[in-house]
Amino acid sequence: MANHSLISLSNVKKSYKLGEDVIVEALKGINLEIKTGEFVAITGPSGSGKSTLMHLIGILDKPTSGIVSLDGKDIAKLKEEELATLRNKHIGFVFQAFNLLPKTSAIENVELPLIYSKVKSTERKTRAIEALKSVGLGERLDHTPAQLSGGQQQRVAIARALVTSPSLILADEPTGNLDSKSGEEILKLLKDLNKKGNTIVLVTHEQDIARQAKRIVQVRDGLIV
Amino acid sequence: MISLNEVTKLAIKSLLRNKTRSILTMLGIIIGVSAVILLVAIGQGLQNYITTQFESLGSNVIAVLPGKVGGEGGGFSPGSGPNFSGTKLTLKDVADIAKLGGSVESAGAAIQNPTSVSNLGKSKYATIVGADANYLQIRNLTASSGRQVNEGDVRVARNVAVVGSSVAEKLFGTGQVVGKQVAIGGQKFEVIGILSKIGSGGFGIDSSNFVIIPVTSAQKAFGIKGVQSIVANADKKENIPLAISQIKKLLGKRLKEDDFSVLDQASLVDSINQILGVVTLALGGIAAISLVVGGVGIMNIMLVSVTERTREIGLRKAVGAKPQDILIQFLIEAIVLSLGGGMIGVAIGALGAWGVNHFIATSVTFWSVTLAFGVSAAVGVIFGVAPAARASKLNPIEALKYE
Numbered sequence: 001m002a003n004h005s006l007i008s009l010s011n012v013k014k015s016y017k018l019g020e021d022v023i024v025e026a027l028k029g030i031n032l033e034i035k036t037g038e039f040v041a042i043t044g045p046s047g048s049g050k051s052t053l054m055h056l057i058g059i060l061d062k063p064t065s066g067i068v069s070l071d072g073k074d075i076a077k078l079k080e081e082e083l084a085t086l087r088n089k090h091i092g093f094v095f096q097a098f099n100l101l102p103k104t105s106a107i108e109n110v111e112l113p114l115i116y117s118k119v120k121s122t123e124r125k126t127r128a129i130e131a132l133k134s135v136g137l138g139e140r141l142d143h144t145p146a147q148l149s150g151g152q153q154q155r156v157a158i159a160r161a162l163v164t165s166p167s168l169i170l171a172d173e174p175t176g177n178l179d180s181k182s183g184e185e186i187l188k189l190l191k192d193l194n195k196k197g198n199t200i201v202l203v204t205h206e207q208d209i210a211r212q213a214k215r216i217v218q219v220r221d222g223l224i225v
Numbered sequence: 226m227i228s229l230n231e232v233t234k235l236a237i238k239s240l241l242r243n244k245t246r247s248i249l250t251m252l253g254i255i256i257g258v259s260a261v262i263l264l265v266a267i268g269q270g271l272q273n274y275i276t277t278q279f280e281s282l283g284s285n286v287i288a289v290l291p292g293k294v295g296g297e298g299g300g301f302s303p304g305s306g307p308n309f310s311g312t313k314l315t316l317k318d319v320a321d322i323a324k325l326g327g328s329v330e331s332a333g334a335a336i337q338n339p340t341s342v343s344n345l346g347k348s349k350y351a352t353i354v355g356a357d358a359n360y361l362q363i364r365n366l367t368a369s370s371g372r373q374v375n376e377g378d379v380r381v382a383r384n385v386a387v388v389g390s391s392v393a394e395k396l397f398g399t400g401q402v403v404g405k406q407v408a409i410g411g412q413k414f415e416v417i418g419i420l421s422k423i424g425s426g427g428f429g430i431d432s433s434n435f436v437i438i439p440v441t442s443a444q445k446a447f448g449i450k451g452v453q454s455i456v457a458n459a460d461k462k463e464n465i466p467l468a469i470s471q472i473k474k475l476l477g478k479r480l481k482e483d484d485f486s487v488l489d490q491a492s493l494v495d496s497i498n499q500i501l502g503v504v505t506l507a508l509g510g511i512a513a514i515s516l517v518v519g520g521v522g523i524m525n526i527m528l529v530s531v532t533e534r535t536r537e538i539g540l541r542k543a544v545g546a547k548p549q550d551i552l553i554q555f556l557i558e559a560i561v562l563s564l565g566g567g568m569i570g571v572a573i574g575a576l577g578a579w580g581v582n583h584f585i586a587t588s589v590t591f592w593s594v595t596l597a598f599g600v601s602a603a604v605g606v607i608f609g610v611a612p613a614a615r616a617s618k619l620n621p622i623e624a625l626k627y628e
Contacts, residue, residue, distance in 0.1 A: 055622050058543070060543060060621050060622050061622055080547070080548060081547045081548070081549075084542065084545050084546060084547045084548075085545065085547075087543065087544070087545050088544060088545025089545075093540075093543050093544065095540075095625065097536075099536060099537075099539075099540045099625070101242075101537060101540075102242065103242045104238070104242070108238075112540075112541070112544055113544040113545055115227060115231055115235070116227060116541075116544060116545035116546050116547075116550065117545060118227055118228070118231075160544070164545075
């Protein structure tokens, strides 16, 4: 595994306008590099700016100043459509609230990112089944979220993140809505995925969980400490 | 952007996820479209029926009606019809027209009055036609048993009547009819014959419900001085305009221009069709308003749905949906709702028209189906744009945080 730089942030600042005159500086100059194959935990108390940082890593947002580059591209120069394509290709999201489509089978949920990368329906199905098997849900392909436990729902979400073979899996508090046993299983799954070569960025406010990663990035008051 | 085929599948899937709501949303369009189809079908059917009735009148017939009737001379003024109650036409006019010669072959007079006819406690609402022999001959109204009203009856205003078949059946059952008495307008009339079923009453009225009496007896019975309509026959079809101008010239000597109208069959059909056309359009237009209301309903539900599905939209964007993908999906959802409603509406409207056909002639026209369909598609696009645009502009970060 060549450890080349996947995403790098240099002197990145991000501020928000709250109302007319109030400007909140959420990130005050972040320098961070994530290489392929890494398992990085981004941690910090609420209000530290770790969510803002996650949005930039997931290229859901552009920085106010500084450079965020993914796969060698400066994302500030890209249009919304190009960012969508880049997210689809490089980032697999896992959210705290799972964010599965209701009344929709596990397979169809996992297929979703592939629809937007224009993969044909038969191949989509094969790949979705493959991804669900890899997270241990080969027996529950046609179950809807309501028919699955929290842990199983998060596995479906991980399968959805995996299905595009992204450069990076970005998990935002993936165990936050789960009991501790299911949480541990999800963390184990993420570690296994990392062992297989997947790059993982885990965002969490819990130090215990952060310690499971190979590298911890502490964010405080908009800066990495 | 992903293919239209894929977006359509996404749109239909998400509509199916909320079946009840989708159907309720379609309801407005369904009602609107079926109302348009049904009302236009009834209007159109009426128009067709009346046209065929008139065509069976005979093509050389010229009608003289009291008052100014729209359509004469090609002009159209809504609301103008024959002024039967204030007629200034008289039996003398009829005799004068008959004596014109030239292109005018013969002329007859009539008074029509719908009223009840009774016999020994049984009664029936019928169209009483007070007529002279010429009128009956021009209209091809003959007696199938007994005899028809003749010139002699008219001259002495004899109280004799020729009854239509359904009137005869109602009043006398299957028994003997000729020679019996009936009461019309408080006077006794002797039945002298039964009206032949062949021949047309004109004006879309079934002649089996006619009772023919001498025009002079009708004047007495109903207290009318003049006559309500005059029919004349031109010798040849080509001479109709000539005959019309002859009659106009003659009547113009005595009457004002507004007191009478001379029409041939074509212009009569035209003027009635014009009136019915406007009525049909008005009915269709009123129904079309409910289509717009249905469209607003779709917009309303779609806007609610955008708010409700904020997280879903955020997720789609996070996993790679472009703004256009979201825009098109929501737009197609709205169009599928309105077109689906349109299709169901056409089916229900056509079914309704078929049901009503047992009572009133209906005719589902291609243009009304096309119009209803086109309008419902347009409604989907127009009222779908605002919610779709709102959905496509959602910021994925905000959308994912939305509770």
